[in-house]
Amino acid sequence: MITLKNVTKRYKLNKVDTITAVEDINITFNEGEIIVLKGASGSGKSTILSLIAALSKPTSGEVIVDTKGISKLPDNFASIYRRDNIGFIFQKYNLIPNISVQENILTPLIPLNLNAEELQKKLHFVMEMYKIEHKKDTLVRNLSGGEQQRVAIARANVNNPKIIIADEPTANLDEKLSLHFIEMLRELKALGKTVIIATHDPLFFDLDFIDREIEVHNGKLLL
Amino acid sequence: MILSPEVLTIFILNAIFAIFATIAFILSVKIVLKWDINATTQTQYSLEKYSYLSATIIKYIFAIKVPLFLFFIFTLDKISAVLTGAMCGAGVVDATEYGNYLFILKIINLYLFAYWIVLHNEDVKDEKQAFTKRKFMFFIVAFFFLLTELIVEGIMFGSIDLNEMVSCCGTIYSSSSGSYISKIFSVDTSVLLGLFYANYALMVLLYFFKRAYLFSIANILFIIISIITLIVYFGTYIYELPSHHCTFCFLQSDYYYVGYLIYLLLFVGTFYGIVTGLIVMDEKRREKNYKISILFNTLYVILLSLYPIVFYIKNGVWL
DSSP, rough: OOOEEEEEEEESSSSSEEEEEEEEEEEOOOOOOOEEEETTTSSSSHHHHHHHTTTTTTTTEEEEETTEGGGGOOOHHHHHHHHHHHEEEEETTTOOSSHHHHHHHHGGGGGOOHHHHHHHHHHOOOOHHOOOOGGGBBBBSSSSSHHHHHOOOOOOHTOOOSSEEEEEETTTTOOHHHHHHHHHHHHHHHTTTTEEEEOGGGGGGGGTTTTEEEETTTEEEEE | OOOHHHHHHHHHHHHHHHHHHHHHHHHHHHHHHOTTTOOOSSSEEEEHHHHHHHHHHHHHHHHHHHHHHHHHHHHHHHHHTTTTOOOOHHHHHSSSSSSSHOOOHHHHHHHHHHHHHHHHHHHHHHHHHHHHHHHHHHHHHHHHHHHHHHHHHHHHHHTTTSSOOOOOHHHHTTSSSSHHHGGGGGSSSSHHHHHHHHHHHHHHHHHHHHHHHHHHHHHHHHHHHHHHIIIIIIIIHHHHHTOOOOGGGGSSGGGGGGHHHHHHHHHHHHHHHHHHHHHOHHHHHHHHHHHHHHHHHHHHHHHHHHHHHHHHHSSOOOO
């Protein structure tokens, strides 16, 4: 369960001016839910994601995941929290183009110092799940858009995170690939993952497996 | 006043220390006054950022201070070449009334900052950051020692008169010099050696019985007794001269820079010994500190003991 309590986040523009990205947000996301945060660019969706992922700290308020106050974690503990609990799917995938598919997928596991057998087991599991095993030695730059998308999702899942965060995951995709991505979300739902998606893509609206759609407007939630 | 490139380097670094340490000091005061780890207010989040910034500044000051201490000794040795009468750094230290105070302050500050680093490492190991307030309170105290050191250092180098003749180490470390150092020569050597080895044996015993506080105290005593025995007894065997007791000359190439090794062993050994009883830490960590302390102190005792033994084997007599 993820709880945001009175969360405000302001960014400093310069010595005098600040911009309020989110203001006094109170919300709870239940385990296994798929939530869509919708709203225009600059509404505060990505800020909410970064706070949940402990990528940034609130200006005031608290983010609690299960019973842990993750917004209070020192940086080294926040990294461990992200490593163990969060899978990221970025707008442009953020894959490393000059290394192979399997190397990209294994990246989040590097700090865990797992042995070769465990790595192969985890790798095999996600590559099979996202039907990318036949391309495991191919350089990412030589993959099609759809294949890169599958690699990105496989990488987000390789450490078996409880929470998956997707920031505008279909912003650069054509409709066919976007629909394909939505189907993969359904599979994540079946696995019991909590998925939070920030998007303004209408394809995500009114889907049967989405638990909640929350509008974000000027840093506030329109519940 | 002496302004060699080495002294200028020290002055510039001291100015940088003063600026950054002041920033860390101001932030430390804010942290000590307002820190509340359970709060989720804007102030607390800001203090957490300040804490990270201050800690980074203090760590870097310490990281530079350790090699800078060696550079300071090197500088004293280098300056001794232009001071009439001085044969090594001891002459430069004795050239002004501030030299000895500065030297003692530098050593105290090294221990203080090293203790702060240990406290900080314990603090960042736990996400509740139990030592944050304590470590910054400690830094506030250490800051004044640091500032005093920087001022005294400026005054010391500023008041060295190149035209004035200074004493050489042979005079300074002499029983007839009339200085406070000369008083230690009045203690019987066998009593000093007895205290030295008894103190070491006590540390070994306390290590086996795991009495952390007593182990810390024994290490503090060991610093004092070690330095006195080094001056009075062991130094003479390093120089193979019964009348030479200098604590600087064995830092020179003539003695294969063995002084650096001696001081390093003593500093590391006693430092880890002292923190064992001063900080609440898990048993694994405490055991590690005990072992490092005993290992370095043992190496120190062996190294110093070897000098008279080897001398006796070679010459068949004691000095």
